[in-house]
Amino acid sequence: MDKLSGSDKFPLYNQMTVAKDSLGNIWLYWATGDKVDPAGSGPAGYVYGLKPLRCVNSSGTPAPCIRNDLDNITSVQQAYCGETSKKVGWYINLAGNSEQVLAEPVAFGNVLYFTSFVPASGSSASCTKTGTSYLYGINIDSNSAICGVGAGVFTGSARRMGIGVGIASAPPIKTVAERSLRQSQNLSFTQLF
Numbered sequence: 001m002d003k004l005s006g007s008d009k010f011p012l013y014n015q016m017t018v019a020k021d022s023l024g025n026i027w028l029y030w031a032t033g034d035k036v037d038p039a040g041s042g043p044a045g046y047v048y049g050l051k052p053l054r055c056v057n058s059s060g061t062p063a064p065c066i067r068n069d070l071d072n073i074t075s076v077q078q079a080y081c082g083e084t085s086k087k088v089g090w091y092i093n094l095a096g097n098s099e100q101v102l103a104e105p106v107a108f109g110n111v112l113y114f115t116s117f118v119p120a121s122g123s124s125a126s127c128t129k130t131g132t133s134y135l136y137g138i139n140i141d142s143n144s145a146i147c148g149v150g151a152g153v154f155t156g157s158a159r160r161m162g163i164g165v166g167i168a169s170a171p172p173i174k175t176v177a178e179r180s181l182r183q184s185q186n187l188s189f190t191q192l193f
Contacts, residue, residue, distance in 0.1 A: 011036075019107035021142050025051050027089070029112055029140075033100030038167060039119040039131060045100035047114060049080070049140060049149070050089035067091060073150035076159060080142065080149035090149060092138075097121070099134075103170035110141035111153050115168035116160070133168035134160040 016030040032045040048070070055065035071080045071087045080090035094100065097118045105114035119131040137153040137160075152159035 014101070014104045017105050017107050017112075019140070021140070022110070023142065025142070027107075027140070028052055029105045029107055031101030031105055031114055033102045033117070035102055038100065038102055038117055041098050041119070042100070044094045044096055044098060045116070046094065047092045047101060047105065047112075047136075048089065049091070049112070054088035065089075076150075076152065076157070078150060092150070102167055106171050106173055107140060108173045110139060112136075112138050112140045113171040113173070115163070115171060117167045130165055131167070132165060133163050135163045135168070135171060136160045 011034050012030060012032055013035040014030065014033075016028045019027050019029065021027060028050045029048065031047040034040060034042050050065060050070065053062060055063050055069050057063040065088060069088050071085055071090045072078060072093070073080055073090045074093045074095060080087070094116055099116050099118045101114050101116050103115055105112055107113075114136050116134045116136065117131050118134070139148045139151045139153060142149050150159075151157055154161050
């Protein structure tokens, strides 16, 4: 993804997540975050959802996408309207406080889950820097009757909830079938969802 001129660096350290929507479109989901200096004061990260190979230049030739090719759904009042949108995807700016994503997002059941980390302010010693992690859950069903991509899936339609101090891993997904299988084998596990 080409960045807009004048924008700061947004490192990509994680793999993209690939999923199909209910219309059969392939989507790529990824996020930015600095694993080399997670407690640093770099720019806030971005989360992207993109239908690949849809960006074209003025002559109709495929071209690299830039953020202007995507709908900005940073605010909870903004949404991506699926097939009716003229854009090829969407992005969310995790604005403020150097919030960034340090693990792969996970797409499951028309929801994109990802964790973020916000470094604590005020501590200059790298060994004492801490911060808070959040779990995000956003609707990615672009075939819904309403413009719902980007809506939160937690209580009160919230997009995120705090999950504690430190850097969180990627969100694990446990299915009912997996839980039943493990229970029948008397294996222990933790179900987070």
